[in-house]
Amino acid sequence: MPFRHPNRAHDLDTRLGHEVRERLEEAIDFVCLDALVRTRQARGLPPPQADNAADRAEYTQNVLAFLRLLDAEVSPDRAPRLAAGDEQERLLGSQVARARTLPDYWQRFEALSARFLAEPASSSGERRGVLARLFGRG
Numbered sequence: 001m002p003f004r005h006p007n008r009a010h011d012l013d014t015r016l017g018h019e020v021r022e023r024l025e026e027a028i029d030f031v032c033l034d035a036l037v038r039t040r041q042a043r044g045l046p047p048p049q050a051d052n053a054a055d056r057a058e059y060t061q062n063v064l065a066f067l068r069l070l071d072a073e074v075s076p077d078r079a080p081r082l083a084a085g086d087e088q089e090r091l092l093g094s095q096v097a098r099a100r101t102l103p104d105y106w107q108r109f110e111a112l113s114a115r116f117l118a119e120p121a122s123s124s125g126e127r128r129g130v131l132a133r134l135f136g137r138g
Helices: 012-043 053-073 087-101 105-118 128-134
Strands: none
Touching: 012 053, 012 087, 012 105, 053 087, 053 105, 087 105
């Protein structure tokens, strides 16, 4: 697949970083949208709508919960912590670094994705198992 980042003036290492980030964003989007749709179906609610602020907020909660799970469980001691940006940007940047350095990153990602999707969501939209583990209660 051709490199899709618009600025091709970067060196190969930078271009690879952009490509890994793009693939990771697509994979996270797929997992988190699937989680939102499954939660909606389980509650008997209509599918999420792109122009609905509440649906976008719930999707963002899924993204942060999944990124926190990845951060906690995919070799956090082997990747640098990035201080710049908001939490989502920092967590995503750490995952890009891990995806580039860990040979089994995508296998771990797939295993955590399956677990994330299998966990029941509470009525508030938060994922109980993920939050319990993050706060040491699971």
